[in-house]
Amino acid sequence: MVKSNHKLGWLFASPYVIYTLIFFLFPLGWSVYLSLTNWNLISPEYDFVGIQNFTDMLKDERVHxxxxxxxxxxxxxxxxxLVCSLILSLTVYSLPKFKEVFAIGFFLPYLASGVASAVVARGLFSYNSPVNEWIRKTFHTNIDWFGSPTLALMILCGMITWKLSGYYALLLLSGLESTPKEVHEAALLDGVTGFKKFRLITLPMIYPQMYTVLILAIGVVFHIFTExxxxxxxxxNLATNTWQIEIYNQAFTRLSxxxxxxxxxVNALLTFITVFIFRTLLEKWGTKNGW
Structure with missing residues (x-):
């Protein structure tokens, strides 16, 4: 009977196992092998160069x-x-009516095309845009938004935050909605209100959702490309040169x-290490707060 249950379990799990083997483990193994070669993407022939590619990265300023x-x-x-999604989730949670409508409205930017968002941002911050014309007339100065490393980075962070905040807010909202009302009532009776209530009660109660949001956000950071x-x-000056852009340039522009x-x-390895560190820290914080 036990063996029969094991076979049934493997049967139900087999679609996912097969999918993982075909679309994850095999490509991963093939990628590791290709990373040890000098393949140029076109020629059917390539040489095994060992760790030469990895040692070259140590001297490559673009990789740095x-x-x-x-x-x-x-x-x-x-x-x-995180801050924007928390504000959105708390705002929707506090609404007496039409929570679903506002939640869906905040989620819509997540569905927007990254290319379309980038084109809009380019028009908004271009030299002849209404924003720059107003700044020139009012402050008699011209801002080169995409010519400044700091400003370019901040604009990209703002764009991606706008795109992700609604989605993350929905995850946090689910945690807020699942928090027993008795907990908030008890806090009110004890005189715990405002930011103190948020820090001591609200945040610990939505720990699972916070955990999910932070891990997802870390994954996004290592895979920024479109914007x-x-x-x-x-x-x-390489101020916004992400891993994905460098991978694209090397593989498809330089044919390396x-x-x-x-x-x-290396990007995958760093992603794993960073997620592991954050997971460890988050789990310690969760354990401290009763999770």
Whole structure:
């Protein structure tokens, strides 16, 4: 009977197992192998070069830039997205009516095309845009939004925050809605209100949703491509050169597919390490708060 149950379990799990083998494990193994070659994406022949691609990365300033840009995004983007999504979720939660309508409205930017958003942003911050014309007339100065490394990075963080906040807010809202009302009533009786209530009660109660949002946001940071590719191409001075842009440029522009694959492998490894560190810290915080 036990063996029969095991077979039935494997039968039901087999579609996912087969999918994982075909679309994840096999491509992953093939990528690791290609990262050790000098394949140029076109020729059917390529040579095994060992760890040469990885040692070359140690001297490549473009790869160095992608490394630091990713963590700059993490420092700026994740707090922005978290704060905005918290504000949105708390706002919707406090509404007496039409919560669903507002929740769907805030979610819509997540469905917007990254290319379309980037084109709109380019028009908004272009030299002849109404925004720049007003700034020139009012302050007698001209701002080169995409020519400044700091401003370009901030604009991209703002765009991605706008896109993700509604989706993350829905996740946090589910946690708020599942919190027993008795907990809030007890806090009110004890005189715990305002930010103190938010810090001591609301945040710990939505820990599972916060955990999910933060892990998802970290994954997004390591896979940013569309917005900087359309708006800045990784510039100025590699200030927005993400891992994905560098992988694309190496593999499809310079036709150094072996080197590009090696960069992708390093990106995957750094993503795993960063997620593991954050998971460990978040789980310690959750354990401290009773989870």
């Amino acid at each position: 830039a992608a490394f630091w840009v990713t963590y700059k995004f993490m420092i700026i983007l994740i707090p922005m997205a 900087p590719y359309v708006l800045t191409g990784g510039g100025p 597919a072996g080197y590009g694959t090696a960069i992708a492998v």
